[in-house]
Amino acid sequence: MTTPIVLPWPLQSLLEAVARAVLQPGDQPHIDFSRPTGETALVSPDSMSWRVFKNPLSLFIGGVAAVIMELAEPRVRTGIWEHTSFRMDPTRRLHSTGLAAMVTVYGPRATAEAMITRIRRIHDRVAGVTSSGETYHANDPDLLNWVQATAGYGFVQAYHTYVRQLSASERDRYYAEGVPAARLFGATGAPGSEAELEALLHATAGRLQRSTIVFEFLAIMRSAPILPLPLRPAQRLLVAAAVDLVPDWVQALLGLTGHGLRGWEAEAVRQAGALADRLVMETNPAVQACRRMRLPADYLYVHRNAVGARP
Template sequence: MLLTSHAVVLPGLLQDRIDDLAQAFLQPAQKIDFSIPPGEPALVAADSVSWRIFKNPISLFIGGITAVLLEFGEPRVRDGVWQHSSFRTDPLKRLQRTGLAAMVTVYGPRSRAEAMIASVVRRHDRVAGKTREGEAYHANDPVLLDWVQATADFGFTEAYHAYVRPLASTERASLFVEAFPAARLYGAAGAPASQEQFDALFERMKSRLVASPVIFEFLEIMTRAPILPTPARPLQRVLVKAAVELLPGWMRARLELGSPWSLNTVERALVRTMAIASDRLILPSFPAVQACRRLGLPDMYLYK
């Protein structure tokens, strides 16, 4: 293993194997070369906090689950996703599409990211219906879009903060600013732009959040879907529990996510070790590294 500043480069065959696994998960069918076209910037600048946070696959996985749990607490978002997606029938494919979309939003060339987001918005415009409680929903409802954007901000930020390294208040403030260009394109122009606005939104949403069998079905799917290689599959449940632990206590109680979804001391240490290690590991095919190459930056730019 080679240590370069804070970066880690593994021996050739092991590095290639891990790189292949990461690429197979993120880009199973639709191959995107984030290294082209040369020089085209992304929606977010390369020196941003977002570029450093989104390079970490472990904290992204954890934070993404946390975000979905918050989304599913809102009945209109919950049934809008559950009634119109392939989570039940093909969870891995759905996760891969979602993960790739996040990578394009942060690291992709601006023109490609804008085109992808526009396509998502068009698809969402056809998603409408009624919740099992009889409440109407529409996927492009600005109120719901603002909530989804806020839950993503919360999940990714808190996962990195809890399991990789603490984020300073200035970094958190930067993340709100950096998220705005994509949020506006998605239609979430009213998403929180500061910690104060974020706290106010969560306070307003308290009465809307409810427990649901869908939440528990989602958690079970995430523990058994073939996301990690077979020998590492038992770790998925640990990572899912790590995601649950990021929820505020009152929210866990509201969603009825009790002690079976809590980490023990050993598991918590294991999650932190994995997350910190993945923050240092340079994978040549990972979008973060390819995007650096597109902008003429060295592979280790985000790892210093």
């Protein structure tokens, strides 16, 4: 069994700031994940999703990996780069995306459903033509399937690689849990297992293309003021960790081979990820959501042989 820990105040305070920066930044609308008491989320507290999404370090890494893969698809890439604020205000855009993920997993069901409806309406206005003359629409189910698949892959693979190894059945359970929410977003073919994820990746392989935009995105993520100043140098490591998560064949296609972590850096990231998985932080939506469901604050931080079974 792994037990949660509380660090000395200065370090705990710094890491609370990291969690707040990644999971619920001050420049976004405040979501009270602790209320209303008893209201369920789209996913249950005993899910794999609630455990995976509680870790701010793996969420950052997984989110960057997901965007790398999204940008490999020309229609998705054009929609992101021409209709979002990634270039002008990458920090705010990252925060918006992270908050949407938190609400989808931990938010009260009514709040999550209302947010998804708003996002769908925004996507209704996102359409255009790629440089090669292909039309795209943000609510196209095929594009939404790719976005949902890469996001699901990024988050679970980051947790599996840099926090705690998950069994094949745990990973399949994670993908299956995400299908109902994906359908609300309009992704009617989001993968419900690792095998379905692999099938979708390879079915899309012929559409993926190298682009300088991927390198521009990575440069932004290395330098944008996302983490608190004392931890800013670690962003380069986290971005490199994200590159390493991208399947080797996609890295080669995008020209990213050799842009990942070096030797000791991977172990350093794993140690940090494992530590983050034991820290119960009141700023974390996961902890607040547990309180909403009348569960102990450390409910998601005590690892057991069976997910959801109390010791």
